[in-house]
Amino acid sequence: MQTTMAGFLLLLLAINSIMIIKLSDMNRTDIIKHLRNMAFGVAGIIVPEMIILLTKNRQIAYYAFTFYYIAFAWYAMMIFRFSVSYSGYKLFKVYKSPLFWIVAIESAALIWGMFSESFFTITHYKWYDHIYWISRGFSILYAYAIVSGISLVGAVAVLIIAASQSARIFRLKYSGIAIILAVMAASCVASQIKHQPILVQVICFAFCEMVIVYMAVYYAPRKLNQRAMKFVADKLNDGIVLYDDEHQLQFVSTGYSDAVGLKGMQGIGNEETYWKKVISEANVGNAWNGRVMSVDRDDGTYYYEIQHMALDEDGKLIGTVYWIRNVTESIKNYGEMVRRANFDELTGIYNEAHFHEMARKLLEEHPDTDFVMTCSSVEKFRVFKELFGQEKYDDYLIRTAESLKTGLVHIPNCVYGRIGEADFYIMMPKESFDPQQLLDAIDEVAKSYSTNNFNLIVKAGVYEITEPLQDMLAICNKASMACDTIKGDYGTRIMWFDESIQKESMLRERYNAELSKAIEHGEIQIYLQPQVDNAGKVIGAEALARWVHREDGLIPPAHFIPFFEMNGRITELDICIWRQACEKLKEWKEKGRDDLHISVNISARDLYALDIYEHHVSLVKEYGIDARNLKLEITESAIINDLKQHVHLVEKLQAAGFEVEMDDFGSAYSSFNMLKDICVDVLKIDMKFLGDTENEARSHAILKSIVDLSGELNMKTIAEGVETEEQLEFLKGVGCDIYQGYYFSKPMSVADFEAKYL
Numbered sequence: 001m002q003t004t005m006a007g008f009l010l011l012l013l014a015i016n017s018i019m020i021i022k023l024s025d026m027n028r029t030d031i032i033k034h035l036r037n038m039a040f041g042v043a044g045i046i047v048p049e050m051i052i053l054l055t056k057n058r059q060i061a062y063y064a065f066t067f068y069y070i071a072f073a074w075y076a077m078m079i080f081r082f083s084v085s086y087s088g089y090k091l092f093k094v095y096k097s098p099l100f101w102i103v104a105i106e107s108a109a110l111i112w113g114m115f116s117e118s119f120f121t122i123t124h125y126k127w128y129d130h131i132y133w134i135s136r137g138f139s140i141l142y143a144y145a146i147v148s149g150i151s152l153v154g155a156v157a158v159l160i161i162a163a164s165q166s167a168r169i170f171r172l173k174y175s176g177i178a179i180i181l182a183v184m185a186a187s188c189v190a191s192q193i194k195h196q197p198i199l200v201q202v203i204c205f206a207f208c209e210m211v212i213v214y215m216a217v218y219y220a221p222r223k224l225n226q227r228a229m230k231f232v233a234d235k236l237n238d239g240i241v242l243y244d245d246e247h248q249l250q251f252v253s254t255g256y257s258d259a260v261g262l263k264g265m266q267g268i269g270n271e272e273t274y275w276k277k278v279i280s281e282a283n284v285g286n287a288w289n290g291r292v293m294s295v296d297r298d299d300g301t302y303y304y305e306i307q308h309m310a311l312d313e314d315g316k317l318i319g320t321v322y323w324i325r326n327v328t329e330s331i332k333n334y335g336e337m338v339r340r341a342n343f344d345e346l347t348g349i350y351n352e353a354h355f356h357e358m359a360r361k362l363l364e365e366h367p368d369t370d371f372v373m374t375c376s377s378v379e380k381f382r383v384f385k386e387l388f389g390q391e392k393y394d395d396y397l398i399r400t401a402e403s404l405k406t407g408l409v410h411i412p413n414c415v416y417g418r419i420g421e422a423d424f425y426i427m428m429p430k431e432s433f434d435p436q437q438l439l440d441a442i443d444e445v446a447k448s449y450s451t452n453n454f455n456l457i458v459k460a461g462v463y464e465i466t467e468p469l470q471d472m473l474a475i476c477n478k479a480s481m482a483c484d485t486i487k488g489d490y491g492t493r494i495m496w497f498d499e500s501i502q503k504e505s506m507l508r509e510r511y512n513a514e515l516s517k518a519i520e521h522g523e524i525q526i527y528l529q530p531q532v533d534n535a536g537k538v539i540g541a542e543a544l545a546r547w548v549h550r551e552d553g554l555i556p557p558a559h560f561i562p563f564f565e566m567n568g569r570i571t572e573l574d575i576c577i578w579r580q581a582c583e584k585l586k587e588w589k590e591k592g593r594d595d596l597h598i599s600v601n602i603s604a605r606d607l608y609a610l611d612i613y614e615h616h617v618s619l620v621k622e623y624g625i626d627a628r629n630l631k632l633e634i635t636e637s638a639i640i641n642d643l644k645q646h647v648h649l650v651e652k653l654q655a656a657g658f659e660v661e662m663d664d665f666g667s668a669y670s671s672f673n674m675l676k677d678i679c680v681d682v683l684k685i686d687m688k689f690l691g692d693t694e695n696e697a698r699s700h701a702i703l704k705s706i707v708d709l710s711g712e713l714n715m716k717t718i719a720e721g722v723e724t725e726e727q728l729e730f731l732k733g734v735g736c737d738i739y740q741g742y743y744f745s746k747p748m749s750v751a752d753f754e755a756k757y758l
Ligand code: C2E
Pocket: 529, 543, 544, 545, 546, 556, 557, 558, 561, 570, 574, 577, 601, 602, 603, 663, 664, 686, 720, 721, 722, 723, 740, 741, 742, 743, 747
């Protein structure tokens, strides 16, 4: 029996040793160190007991008992230290070293007493039919027992205090160990009182030690982990669902039903069936992990990202976690961000950057397809905006975008976008491109915005992309250049890009770069075209700009004026022309020829860029000339832009002594209608608007009624573009007042004019 028991103790010793090794491997916290020391203590108790069990020799047994008592004392001290450390009571640290010294002295005393047998004696004792060595202590041993007893009871007390003061989830952590210690203490007392062999006590100690280690190292922290996990999982608005290895539901966070909104939690009990359904509903295929699924709820579409994590330990599945995150907000924000970055706010179609990107992608994906780029642009969109207001203008843009969306939806490999203020670009395969269809589509929208006063005209430029590798901006520019060349050109609606357009465009760029210097160096000059009265007498001239370019020679205004009108630099040029006209008038005045006037052109752009009234009043003042001699030509279209404002301006100019002429009268608007609102001094009618030879009778009728009407409204008429004698005779016949045209003279340099007419 003794041998069997010794064998059993050996087994406990082996387990204890494994524990020591494991504990030594762990993170060396104070608690782990104490636990390991305790395990050493237990080994120190088991070994002497094994010897006691096996030996027949009384002397050896006695020595073994001595070491047993010593080990027990140290063990009890270690338990106390562990409890203090485990409970986190720093206060008890002060008792640590006195206790150490007491136990050390005790140990020394026991060793000294070992030879004289002064502390206890040992005898044979029969217990359950077997003979064991037991010890009987003398009264001096009680001092020893008290110290160990205090250690144990103190340890229990510390833990009970800790348990009573800590949060509920930590109570078991302390009280569990306190109970075990109490059991150990009780086993000591029992074995002393009942005079049993120490075997029971040793086995009890070894077991208790194991339980303490388990509680301290595994059980309590795991409990905490679980609680913390649940706490965190519930705090998150996400859904967290845990299944065990059998696919049975183990845990569902409270956020789950809220997050997923899928009819509460029914049905999620079995992992396999439930998630199969979710995944098939989400329609995300096999690669669904980490993907976003959408769920349509009454209050909108929600997006969830599902993470699926298999929990394994040493390669074996122990459970599965599904983590469902509600990412609706971020998806929507992201979508909004993408939309803003890529789409035009107003029309919802691609913006410039995204259009370029998508067009580039298309070219790269279809290297064997020929593509065309078209640009459609509203002519005089500022006038349109001015005339109808921002809202109507926006409305036009939106409707155009809508018509692109519906019109182009069936064309494969087609992209379109809005670029700049009023330009729409479309890129599509050449084979799908039908110019007429494009024009019809443009017209359909444009028509509904045209009124009696304004024709919304949209022009298109087309570039066949012959070099797909060039920059997308360059490709778009070519379409745009082609479009620009036909702006202001009444007949042409669509233009294909060719090299000459590119050249012209480059030329314009060059002129643009050179304008300031040209003005500074006197390259911008006035040419004068005489104006003749009914008696054939030259009464003045119109000042027309010419660029006397130092390399290119004489450049007619058609090559630069429309472009400067478009980019706004016309004002710079006009100011220079006005000054030259004033300079001349001043000279003529000094020569006694203040009967001659000069008419200057005021562009629509000038009306917005300058205070025309202030400017001209101070101009005539500066040159000391009579306002009457500087006549101001404003085109009909410029005036109608902002009729109210301009009526006021005209009245002010007239009050300051200027004569205002309405240039190109009859060219674009329902001119007669406007005359009821504005009272200019002169109507200037261009023959080219009426010089329709096929319909001469009609032209004549219109001319006649203009002249008649102007007479009734107290306005004079100038006919410009008079080329033939017949024209002149007719105009004279209907009562026109002044004439200008090649019939009399082409515009000529100032020197020529002066030589001829002064
Ligand atoms: P506009 O103001 O209507 O000027 C009359 C244009 O008709 C001038 O062309 C003139 O040379 C031309 N012309 C005159 N008589 C005849 C004729 O019998 N037959 C034909 N076919 N044409 C005739 P130009 O000088 O080329 O000017 C063209 C346009 O450029 C002008 O039209 C005006 O709108 C603009 N422009 C010219 N100079 C200036 C300027 O200094 N400032 C502004 N803002 N625009 C200017």
